[in-house]
Amino acid sequence: MKLSESVENKDAIAADQTSADTAPGRTAVTSETDPFAAANASLELASKWVDNALLMLWTARRAVETSSRGGAAGLSIDIVRRHFHTDRSLSAYSESQNISRIETRFRQMKLALMQSSSIFSFVDDVTAIENTRGIYDSETTVAAYAYSHGHIALTNKFAALGPNCRAAVIIHQLAHYIDPQVRDSAGSVGTAYDGLDIESALLNVHCYPNFAVNSTPPHLDNRYGMLKQAE
């Protein structure tokens, strides 16, 4: 899943649905920051978090189907409901089916991570600003942005983020990548986030990295992302 310096290809950035992130301001890449090493380490960590998310979802689905609530079963149901509210179904889906819907999305992310060298690339500041114009002003560089089912671009700002924040950004962008309807819609904390139902949670991009981190031992509810850029 390694990125190399040869992967940047502006032609791959076709006009498609763009989703950009909330990261105003420029951050210089220092001489001790190797963006390729940083990105590859982030892909490894994001991959572990996605695997942990899939294990947590499988555990929760089995717990729901067998009416188990002790130990890992209870923990998994708590964590799934905290972020995706699978118990607040507005449709005919059962809770088990709702958990399956989330599993499908994380499996799509895992597949994308396995193809990361053809999906992720670095872009320079000029390209990043040009491609996100209309969303941000000409002085803003975002850490990363995604074209659904096409490409995820990492910018100079990405390399300057902390390791957990970078992995969270990767999963955030993957959630955009697999479904253009997934948006930055309800924030990553607060009453709007907690008030989501399963349908709105599936379309709120922040639910994916938050859930994946919370699924990772020791299961702390640490919400990494652009609000905590140094972590």
Ligand SMILES: [Zn+2]
């Ligand atoms: Zn976003």
